[in-house]
Amino acid sequence: MNHLVSFAFEKRGHKAMAKKYGKYHSTMSRRDFMKALGLGGAGLGMASMAPVVNAPAYKDMDEVLSSSEAGLKRPSWVKEVDRPTAEIDWDLFERFDYGEVMFVRGFEKAMGETYVRWASQVGRENTTRWLRQGKPGFTLRDYALDRGTASHAFPAASFLGHRRSPTPASLGVSRWEGTPEENSRMVRGIMRLLGADDIAIVELDENTEKLFYTFDTDGKKINIEHVTNPDEGEDYRTIPKRCRWVIVYTIKMSYELVRRLPSWSAGATTYLGYAQGPFLQDRFQEVIRTLGYTCLGESRPNALGTSTGFGVLGGLGEMSRIEHQITPKRGLSVRVFKMVTDLPLEPTKPINTGVMDFCRTCKKCAELCPANVISSSTETTWEVPGPYKRPGVRSWFKIDPRCISYWRQTGTACGFCFAVCPLTRPQSSSYFNAMRSTISRTTAFNGAFRRMDDMLGWGARKDYESFWDLEFPVYGWD
Numbered sequence: 001m002n003h004l005v006s007f008a009f010e011k012r013g014h015k016a017m018a019k020k021y022g023k024y025h026s027t028m029s030r031r032d033f034m035k036a037l038g039l040g041g042a043g044l045g046m047a048s049m050a051p052v053v054n055a056p057a058y059k060d061m062d063e064v065l066s067s068s069e070a071g072l073k074r075p076s077w078v079k080e081v082d083r084p085t086a087e088i089d090w091d092l093f094e095r096f097d098y099g100e101v102m103f104v105r106g107f108e109k110a111m112g113e114t115y116v117r118w119a120s121q122v123g124r125e126n127t128t129r130w131l132r133q134g135k136p137g138f139t140l141r142d143y144a145l146d147r148g149t150a151s152h153a154f155p156a157a158s159f160l161g162h163r164r165s166p167t168p169a170s171l172g173v174s175r176w177e178g179t180p181e182e183n184s185r186m187v188r189g190i191m192r193l194l195g196a197d198d199i200a201i202v203e204l205d206e207n208t209e210k211l212f213y214t215f216d217t218d219g220k221k222i223n224i225e226h227v228t229n230p231d232e233g234e235d236y237r238t239i240p241k242r243c244r245w246v247i248v249y250t251i252k253m254s255y256e257l258v259r260r261l262p263s264w265s266a267g268a269t270t271y272l273g274y275a276q277g278p279f280l281q282d283r284f285q286e287v288i289r290t291l292g293y294t295c296l297g298e299s300r301p302n303a304l305g306t307s308t309g310f311g312v313l314g315g316l317g318e319m320s321r322i323e324h325q326i327t328p329k330r331g332l333s334v335r336v337f338k339m340v341t342d343l344p345l346e347p348t349k350p351i352n353t354g355v356m357d358f359c360r361t362c363k364k365c366a367e368l369c370p371a372n373v374i375s376s377s378t379e380t381t382w383e384v385p386g387p388y389k390r391p392g393v394r395s396w397f398k399i400d401p402r403c404i405s406y407w408r409q410t411g412t413a414c415g416f417c418f419a420v421c422p423l424t425r426p427q428s429s430s431y432f433n434a435m436r437s438t439i440s441r442t443t444a445f446n447g448a449f450r451r452m453d454d455m456l457g458w459g460a461r462k463d464y465e466s467f468w469d470l471e472f473p474v475y476g477w478d
């Protein structure tokens with residue numbers, strides 16, 4: 001493995017793309033544009049820390065249950081399917097130790113201690129140099145935003161919940177009883193109120209249980225057992241078997257920031273998402289407790305089990321070339337969280353919106369990744385590149401150690417693959433909806449949509465400085 005990750009970003013990334021395609025940006029008529037794509041007249045049909053600012057307001061629980069927010073709303077072009085578009089071999093797929101991933105032992109295991117120290121030193125030197133130079137996207141004010149949001153990105157969240165709210169027993173009443181459908185509507189309504197964007201539900205069985213890690217993000221063993229109560233000790237967490245439903249949900253990221261990744265200021269949207277997930281979880285666990293049920297949460301982001309796995313199975317999104325789920329509404333521009341409960345819920349189904357077929361031809365992230373770590377194969381594979389991945393999913397796989405090496409050397413969580421992805425564009429644009437709707441029905445225009453994205457220069461134009469002149473919506477959510 002080449003230990004020296006090249007800083008090819010400047011050469012291969014935004015500058016080259018902007019130069020090549022910038023002249024087309026917003027100056028072409030629709031007709032010229034379609035002509036340039038070879039699609040003229042093709043008839044595509046183009047036709048409170050309160051993350052609750054955009055949330056609905058309810059007067060009472062009946063209103064929550066009957067609210068349109070509480071129903072499962074998916075765009076009409078989202079097809080529900082019985083199996084996810086990424087094939088899973090449940091006989092091969094086993095529970096996995098989170099300690100193997102890059103953020104715990106994986107990076108050092110793959111690259112060695114000396115290399116890890118070297119990469120961190122390079123990162124410190126680059127940080128200092130860019131600060132002194134005032135490099136766009138890496139100036140002192142960008143750094144201040146990065147550090148300020150990072151400092152509160154991981155508030156103490158609890159597996160068992162803080163358990164401050166009353167229980168039905170303490171109130172002298174019976175617990176809430178509803179059908180799985182009613183409960184699901186209630187859960188969606190409450191979670192939307194608390195700031196969730198999309199919500200999916202996965203029912204646990206002998207296969208889906210394998211999505212939980214054997215050891216959690218902090219090294220605690222995760223047990224799934226026939227016990228009455230959940231439990232947590234110094235080195236373990238126990239999920240009772242009766243907690244059969246995983247609620248997996250998204251928190252929006254700011255597209256204006258995502259498209260400016262990697263930069264220090266853009267990292268703020270990730271940190272804000274990581275703070276908003278626990279905000280929701282703390283309150284939701286208390287609500288479920290007062291209803292008379294158990295709700296177990298993540299002690300930190302990405303804990304308990306794989307967010308992508310649960311999200312894909314519940315239909316929040318579909319597997320992509322970069323191994324993150326691409327959601328119908330926001331592409332990659334979300335953070336994903338999960339909780340486990342014994343409140344009976346109605347599972348949601350996986351979806352097919354043509355994402356994997358689009359990834360087969362697009363390959364934009366693979367072409368532009370500054371560390372050259374994303375697979376450019378057309379077809380997916382069962383072969384995993386190292387012990388930091390588990391077998392059992394037919395997918396594309398990144399060479400994670402090289403990705404994290406780039407992060408260390410640049411002192412930022414890169415995310416350029418999020419920024420350049422044609423499926424991660426402002427949901428508000430009619431183009432985005434027409435494009436997603438079309439690729440969900442046919443693969444015929446996939447190449448054209450990739451070329452169109454290049455021409456528009458989306459994600460490749462890094463006008464970092466303009467960020468500071470934007471009039472932002474709350475949290476940068478569009």
Ligand code: SF4
Nearest residue numbers: 369403414415416417
């Ligand atoms: S975050 Fe994405 S674009 Fe950046 S180095 Fe890693 S895989 Fe490549």
Ligand code: SF4
Nearest residue numbers: 321359362363365421
């Ligand atoms: S950039 Fe293209 S290939 Fe990469 S994840 Fe997005 S759609 Fe898939």
